[in-house]
Amino acid sequence: MYSKSIQNLIESLSKLPSIGPRQASRIVFYLLKKPDDEIKSFSENLLSLKQNVKLCPECFLSYEADGVKKGCDICLSHKRLKTKICVLQKEVEINNIENTGIFDGVYHIIGEDINMLNDEKQTETSIKKLIERIKNLKNQNQNDIEVILATNPTTEGTAMLMYLNQKLKPLDIKITVLGRGLSSGNELEYADQETINNAFLGRN
Numbered sequence: 001m002y003s004k005s006i007q008n009l010i011e012s013l014s015k016l017p018s019i020g021p022r023q024a025s026r027i028v029f030y031l032l033k034k035p036d037d038e039i040k041s042f043s044e045n046l047l048s049l050k051q052n053v054k055l056c057p058e059c060f061l062s063y064e065a066d067g068v069k070k071g072c073d074i075c076l077s078h079k080r081l082k083t084k085i086c087v088l089q090k091e092v093e094i095n096n097i098e099n100t101g102i103f104d105g106v107y108h109i110i111g112e113d114i115n116m117l118n119d120e121k122q123t124e125t126s127i128k129k130l131i132e133r134i135k136n137l138k139n140q141n142q143n144d145i146e147v148i149l150a151t152n153p154t155t156e157g158t159a160m161l162m163y164l165n166q167k168l169k170p171l172d173i174k175i176t177v178l179g180r181g182l183s184s185g186n187e188l189e190y191a192d193q194e195t196i197n198n199a200f201l202g203r204n
């Protein structure tokens, strides 16, 4: 039986995505051999994550809060088209899209699973906010509004796509989905640049 501290850390790590108990114990024993200062900086980084990172009130993207900034860099940028909103399930997908340079609009993070509506309310809050964003644009007499539903070709993604379509339809705006050069099962997170480029160009 492991000591209490080891056991506790294994339990914490096992809760991370894609980490099982065996991998968790391997990480714990790896960390145990590391020098004190390395472990200290690791734990400080962990704490700082919750203390300094905030979610953008517009799009739910995370950003480094310095007490002055009121949102993420993309929402605050004057170079981005606020009338073009790309709806994504996961923030991690943005890096891939940004690397292609194909998209000059803004984002909206909706959450991975529609079933989370019952759970954390995060998706529900995010969808309400998306509708509010669109209504605000319409109130500013912006006519050229496009919402790109870039959900993944998974069961959760497809359910999300249908739900969003239904929710956004009454707003009478242009709704597009990504062209699927993205083969079924190929998520944005893992797609290469050319595939993402084609998916954006082929949206309809």
Ligand SMILES: [Zn+2]
Pocket: 056, 057, 058, 059, 060, 061, 071, 072, 073, 074, 075, 076
């Ligand atoms: Zn934002």
